[in-house]
Amino acid sequence: MIDVHYWPTPNGWKVTIMLEECGLDYRIVPVDIGGGDQFTPEFLRISPNNRMPAIVDHDPLGGGEPLAIFESGAILEYLGDKTGRFLPREPAPRYAVLQWVHWQMANLGPMCGNANHFRNYGKNLTDDPSQLEYGTRRFVGEVDRLSGVMDAQLSVRPYLAGDEYSIADMATWPWAMLIPRFLDETALDAFPHLKRWVEDVKKRPAVEVGYRVGRELGKVERSEEEEKTRRDLLFNQTNESVRAAREQAARGV
Ligand SMILES: N[C@@H](CCC(=O)N[C@@H](CS)C(=O)NCC(=O)O)C(=O)O
Known part of the structure; x- marks a missing residue:
């Protein structure tokens, strides 16, 4: 059994x-x-960066004590190794996959997150729209550039890492399919190969189910006051937000 510490x-x-x-x-x-x-000592022991997802595998690869892993890319790699699926073992195809997983983790994910922050969340975080202009331009520009990188790759290959569907596609699809939210509604029309791949991957039964898991968790009606408290907690973090809980986690409390 694998525990998935998760939010949709x-x-x-x-x-x-x-x-x-x-x-x-x-x-x-x-x-x-x-x-x-994400700030509780119990969670920080599993995920010291106070971010989800994280897993605890109670029947880990190699045996032994339950194994905790944070960072979605590392989790995908581990599950690929554990099952022997969607991550080849031979070096050339393995690194063809892993380079795209790392590309997603270091590029598409952070740039989409920041584009979303400045373009969509920002209006609820400041009364001065001029504060959002530079960040919006920078991160929307990066998402547009990265969309071109994927489109070029997918113009010569059915999947990101080559001929086979892999953890590189699973790492990338959840962000790529949201690109219209970060650029504009018709943005994918400019990237036809990317659009074809987004639609193909979406049709996979496991993707349909995995994408729906826990959706109800995120769909709770809240007052504007409650939403504001939640935004403050998410978007105003410093070391101080987590220091006390981290110390407790380190002491094993
Ligand atoms: N690179 C990390 C990013 C994880 C991440 O940013 N998770 C967000 C939700 S998508 C989170 O836990 N946010 C909590 C917070 O900002 O305090 C991964 O891919 O696992």
């Missing part, structure tokens, strides 16, 4: 999609990131 967001969907693709048994442990669950 793009980084979370990567993991539930892979678990569904592999038919592994798993249990969702909700981490309400607007409510502060």
Whole structure:
């Protein structure tokens, strides 16, 4: 059994999609990131960066004690190694996949997250729209550039890492399919190969299920006051937000 510390967001969907693709048994442990669950000492022991997703595998690869892993890319790689699926073992195809997984983790994910922050969330965070202009231009520009990188790759290959669907596609699809939100509604029309791939991957039964897991967790009606408290908690973090809980986690409290 694998515990998935989870909230329904793009980084979370990567993991539930892979678990569904592999038919592994798993249990969702909700981490309400607007409510502060990521700051508890118990969660920090599993995920010291106070971010979800994280997993605990009670029947780990190699045997032994339950194994905890944070960072969605590392989790996908581990599950690929554990099952022997969607991540080849031979060096050339393996690194063809891993380079795209790392590309997603270092590029598409952070740039989409920041584009979303400045373009969509920002209006609720400041009364002065001019504060958002530079960040919006920078990160929307990067998402547009990265869309071109994927489109070029997908113009010569059916999947990101080559001829086979892999963890690179699972890492990338949850962010790529949201690109219209970060650029504009018709943005994918300018990237026909990317659009074709987004639609193809979406049709996979495991993707449909993995993308829906825990959706109800994120669909709670809240007052504007409650929403504001949640935004403050998510978007005003410093070391101080987590220091006390981290110390408790280190002491094993
Ligand atoms: N690189 C990390 C990013 C994880 C991440 O940013 N998770 C967000 C939700 S998508 C989170 O936990 N946010 C909580 C917070 O900002 O405090 C991964 O891919 O696992």
